[in-house]
Amino acid sequence: MKSTRARIAIDAMGGDHAPAEVVAGALRAREELDVDILLVGDPQQIQASLPPQANVAALRIVPAEGTIEMHEEPLTGLKRKPQASINVAMNLVRQQQADAVVSAGHSGAAMAAALLRLGRLSGIDRPAIAVVLPTLIAGKAVMILDVGANVDCRPKFLEQFALMGSVYSQYVLGVADPKVGLLNIGEEACKGNDLAIRTHQLLQDNPVIPFIGNAEGRDVLSGQFDVIVCDGFVGNVLLKFAEAVGSVVLQILREELPQGLHGKLGTTLLKPNLRRIKQRIDHAEHGGGLLLGVAGICIISHGSSQAPSIFNAIRLAKEAVDNRVLERIQASDPHTPQGTVSSDARGEE
Structure with missing residues (x-):
């Protein structure tokens, strides 16, 4: 049965200050926002970023290999690194193990990964x-x-x-x-x-x-x-x-x-x-941007994001999940049956 708490997959390796600041923001969100956190990335680096008093049992670390660097062309990087943290995070949403993704990494790669793995909402040509x-x-x-x-x-x-x-x-x-x-x-x-x-x-x-x-x-x-x-x-x-x-x-x-x-x-x-x-x-108080139009909740944060901005990005993701933004956008399309969330243009694995 689906949890009533929003489950947020965090690209722990994305951003200029990853993973330390990303993990710090995620830990604060875990305590203050009543969300389940899935930290996606290199387990050793994530573990090393956890403070001694952190409740490790309350966190789930999802292994990933590498990240898409800022100089890399998004599609090429995603295909060359199928186990990169942003790919793994998007797959968690696709497999309904998470409700949303937050990433401060390569914004082009985040958008491309969302399109490839989640697809567009029906009736939406561009996110x-x-x-x-x-x-x-x-x-x-x-x-x-x-x-x-x-x-x-x-x-x-x-x-x-x-x-x-x-x-x-x-x-x-x-x-x-x-x-x-x-x-x-x-x-x-x-x-x-x-x-x-x-x-x-x-x-x-x-x-x-x-x-x-x-x-x-x-x-x-x-x-x-x-x-x-x-x-x-x-x-x-x-x-x-x-x-x-x-x-x-x-x-x-x-x-x-x-x-x-x-x-x-x-x-x-x-x-x-x-x-x-x-x-x-x-x-930093606003967390980042919401990628609207894909069949999943995705928050794209600034590459320079530190813990407060990551916390606010997770808050944005939780608000979008709790308020059923995807379902409401889809219901507003007269060409789509009410109450459904369908997607198209999903890329091949």
């Missing part, structure tokens, strides 16, 4: 990487997709992104009536390139998508929109710029607030506020 960013309105976030899975897109891809994003926003982020926007250079329907103009028409004509119009760059973090869709090229540039701005703001606060005696006293008094500021703008 998208979705991230959640803070807005000017406290407590309100905006989901951006795609932020890197598809450099070139067709209008129907963006239409599918909008559908998946609105489902996630409603059922996971708790937005009762999500407002969807199309990233563009102007508010008018006639603005933008051919992709933007044709996509605008599709979104406007789709009664299932709560589309309210174009979103300019200044609108992204305004709180006016709950979901903003764009191609992966633009989305990736936007994401990295937003992360850089957040880092700059935090660095300026660290440098300027402690200046002088009054500054040090003020910094002490403002610590709770500064902590909340960090939680709102630091990308």
